Amino acid sequence: MSPTDTLRFATRAATAYPLRTALMTLAMSIGVAAVVVLTALGDGARRYVVGEFAALGAQLLIVLPGRTETGGVNPGSFVTSTPRELTNADAAALLRLPLVQRVAPITVGNTEVAAAGRLREVMVVGTSTDFLELRGMRMAHGSFLPREDFERASALAVLGDAIRAELFGHEPAVGRMIRVGDTRLRVIGTLAPGGQGLGMTTDELVLVPVATAQAMFNTNGLFRILVETTRRDALPAAQRQLEELLRARRDGELDVTVITQDAVLGTFDRILGALTLGVAGIAAISLAVAGILVMNVMLVAVTQRTAEIGLLKALGASTASIRAAFLTEAALLSVAGALTGFALGHLGAWGVRLTWPVLPAWPPDWAVIAALGTALGTGIAFGVLPARRAAALDPVQALARR
């Protein structure tokens, strides 16, 4: 049979039983759609997280006090209760390094803020002027902390958007006086809303000069130091410089830990990537089930169309062309199912993008190709047995039945 005839034979066979064909297409499309939507979701999450990290600067290094030989992180390293603390002087020294562009010392604590007769628990971040750039935040009103010596405890504060709204409502906050802990501070600016990143939402923060915070919480140490290098590719070199400098300042002992944004990001990327793959793989099992259905229905069809096949053979069709005709039928079903599933999957991904606008939920190309390919492959693979059965029918017996 010519390819056109084969195709026509297969198409007519499929359309002869519309309900059956529709159900088989549905079965296959569920699997493909599931893979497409889930990979879109997973990839969206991955790109969101990576994007958030990237927004914070791929040139960022974080210095943490404390170190354990066993490596990794331990609860002790999160808090400044080491005998030797990170100090403002350390931060200032880091700023003088050639590969370092910006430095922001950070100390944090919990306290109450009082203003306009209202009281609220907040987290206070003591830092310096470069924090704004380093974290990619934007001002809404007024200005950020001024560039000054890290040791200068000015009585200034910058409010996150949510704090501003809760304390002052619609009134302007800049210029007002607030009491943070036991200290009176003047508000010199408020942050624009948004500005999430790495868990800390800036909307709920009050930012003050680092020395002010240290006085407030009666500590001399720093929670972290954020360091931005001049160039992305300077990161490893910068890390070495940092460690050398800090070691020198500590009598040859490196009791600090330096983390690169990259390393953390890489881990996240890999984890989320693997997760997406796993999830998609599980969804793809349904394609095998769809394949089983295709085989099942086609085997039934062969039994039901025995006379037709016998006739074809009697009219001179070869075993190969009968086989080809049935395989084409299976392939057509798979293609129809895959395309329908593809369309449905994109619809689903669109729905995800509507529900969670932050997630760039687009199915990645590799997933789409894999899904379509698997669907097609499964369909054809499961069509082999029915095709062989059809081809092996004895025409005389086939025609004699019924």
Added chain:
Amino acid sequence: MQHSRDVRTAMAQIELDGINRLFRLGDSEVHALRDVSLRIEAGDYVSVMGPSGSGKSTLLNLLGLLDRPDGGNYHLEGRDVTTLSADEQAAVRSARIGFVFQSFHLVPRLTAAENIGLPLMLAGLAATERSARIAQALRDFGLEGRAHHRPEELSGGQRQRVAIARATIMRPAVLLADEPTGNLDRSTGHEVTALLEALNTAGTTLVVVTHDPAMGERAHRWLRMEDGAIAQDLRRHELPA
């Protein structure tokens, strides 16, 4: 309105009164039965003949409560069965009516015994109760050796005997046969006809639709249908066999 009851005080077993049945085929309408009125007494042996499309199968289906008329009444054993609900009609079919079809309509995956026992199963009888009655039926119809055979392993005559056994196992009042010998060769056809007539002699009303005049003439009452109406309704006088 025409009274279907005259001086006779007892109602006939089957009373059709002004039955109409209309079929819509695309744009055209087919008047399968026009104002048909009919009385059949219990124990009657009736044959229904006529050209194809005359309405004889429709008549049989209506008699068997497989179809509803569009107009008129149907009284079976004194009861108006036209207005019964589907479930009630099913109950009547189960208990009072037996069908024999041209193409037997045996369930291919069930054995002869299981096929015969189907009506009992549908009526909710337990397996233990069924087996005795099925065994009796197998004996009555000469099918003991074939009890566990499936239809594909039976000859045409045996299949029809199974079908008749199935049709009568609930001891119906009426037996409706649609071309019962149509798929059988002549001698087997004779056997089956003899079987049906024996049942009729024993008291079951028998209505046979056939296009074979030889078969039709054996009945005691001949109905001829044409164009949806009864053209002829003759009684055969009992002649020595």
Added chain:
Amino acid sequence: MRWQDSLHLALRALTAHRLRSFLTLLGIAVGIAAVILLTSIGEGLHRFVLAEFSQFGTNVLSITPGRQGARGGPPGLPSTARDLTLDDAAALAQLPHVRQVSASVSGNAEVRAQGRVRRTMVLGVGPQMQEVYSIRVRIGQFLPPDEASSARAFVVLGAKLKRELFGVGNALGERVQIGDERFRVVGIMEEKGQFLGVDLDDAAYIPVARGLALFRRDGVMEIALTYAPTVPAAQVAESVRTLMSARHGREDFTIITQEDMLATLSNILAILTAAVGALGGISLVVGGVGIVTIMTIAVSERTNEIGLLVALGARRRTILAIFLGEAVVLASLGGLLGLAAGIGLAQGIGLLLPAMPVSTPWHFVVIAQALAMMVGLLAGVLPARRAASMNAVDALRAE
């Protein structure tokens, strides 16, 4: 019609087309196997993590300074809330139902011994720490029950720290220097291994008052206490809250019960397990579509038979039940096969990868089988209704 007969008829219908029925139920089996396998792994993980947490004792309650709920951030941050003090801990010990109390502070410090130096985690704890955290001394003894403010300069080493500093030699009675002070080793802790990435054996335990001095703090980071197991956690939490609020003037602390933590964790893990099960369920849905397809074919193949049944006096309900029954039996058989395969695979994985915890609780099995039957029921509805509403006359006439 009796249910035994329905079942019998359904089985006969299924065995009439063995391959077809098998392939159909295989679809359900794959779906159920996937669901059971995945949820077994999830549940195994769930139990494993809970057990890890529970090793620290279950009647535990911890108090931390500052109201954590509001701002989040890591625990132990400085705050302008009033410190939790050793006096607070002493007061809590007096509460009814409270058994043991351990105030603690922790941080990073250098430990020197035998000419070796190691920067490690140092914890200042109370003498009752062993009972509160269910971690015990293996050699020697734990910190003696001295008065907190005048606790002697003793130290208990974690197993790994001891090895790093002292090798295989005896460490008891030896002196180590932590920060600026010297401590005498009185005990070595049992090996506990890693817990959520933290090496519990790489630590040194000193009296809390000395820890406060070492890290230059006035307040402890946490007070943990155990209570009588018969008392509900909420009640103990309430009495703690009342006492501490009175002492501090307001509620500037956070109380966490082990129950709360476990409950939250358990919830998260349960949701994850369910989500993963739902993923496997996608295959089950496709299996259901398979049943719909095959039953639709069956109904159209057996049109004659349906007409016959009506002629024999079957009610609509009965015909519905017959076909629905076949779908449910198919799905149930598929479910059983899937359960066997899924549980078998789960156990196999558990054997091959001892690190991977698997657990298949009975109620999962029951739910999975019920799910399979429900899929069969739903899948069979449409074809069965089609069968039941067929016109008998047309059905008898069909090919």
